[in-house]
Amino acid sequence: MMRTLILTIITTSLLVGCQHSPRKQFYLLSATNSNAQPTAITHSVGLGPIVVADYLQRSQLQVNRSENSLQLTENAYWGEPLQKGITRVLAINLMNQDPSRAIEMFPWRHDSAPTFSIRLHIHELHVINGKAVINASWKLIDSTTRQTVAQQHYIDSQDCNGSPESIAEAYSALVAMLAGTMSSALETAEQQ
Numbered sequence: 471m472m473r474t475l476i477l478t479i480i481t482t483s484l485l486v487g488c489q490h491s492p493r494k495q496f497y498l499l500s501a502t503n504s505n506a507q508p509t510a511i512t513h514s515v516g517l518g519p520i521v522v523a524d525y526l527q528r529s530q531l532q533v534n535r536s537e538n539s540l541q542l543t544e545n546a547y548w549g550e551p552l553q554k555g556i557t558r559v560l561a562i563n564l565m566n567q568d569p570s571r572a573i574e575m576f577p578w579r580h581d582s583a584p585t586f587s588i589r590l591h592i593h594e595l596h597v598i599n600g601k602a603v604i605n606a607s608w609k610l611i612d613s614t615t616r617q618t619v620a621q622q623h624y625i626d627s628q629d630c631n632g633s634p635e636s637i638a639e640a641y642s643a644l645v646a647m648l649a650g651t652m653s654s655a656l657e658t659a660e661q662q
Contacts, residue, residue, distance in 0.1 A: 496549040497638040504566035516587030518576025534598040546634035563649035602630040602640030620655040
């Protein structure tokens with residue numbers, strides 16, 4: 471009898487506690503707006519593979535408390551896997567910077583491979599000491615010759631107060647800046 475009473479009290483407490491838990495909030499990366507006029511697509515660029523560090527492959531947003539310590543944010547989640555969000559936003563930003571450019575996602579068919587492709591590896595993407603930091607490396611490859619046309623180890627930062635909204639905004643800005651360097655390399659390669 472006493473066990474039943476204790477189990478009932480514990481179960482009721484757990485149910486009441488669960489009913490008052492805060493709602494999950496979801497966040498997305500966003501692309502920059504394009505002011506360019508729509509135009510016919512004249513060329514395509516391959517995007518991928520894109521690899522992100524394993525620690526970024528979680529649904530919950532995170533902040534670094536120090537160089538070697540991560541802290542998950544409470545009730546703040548990515549609306550899509552971060553790797554897919556980076557790919558989506560990078561593709562949109564690259565198309566917005568040149569509306570005549572179509573982006574084909576990796577893997578693509580060998581018989582219709584784009585002239586150039588971009589490979590990306592995100593080594594770090596984190597928030598620490600009021601800054602969002604990206605550390606990435608990318609290569610622009612001529613698909614015909616399989617030669618690397620351009621490559622860069624890219625490091626940049628953006629102010630970020632560590633709130634989920636600020637993290638999503640800062641990461642979006644960092645991906646936009648990364649797309650800008652890639653787009654410049656593409657324009658140079660396409661003119662040669």
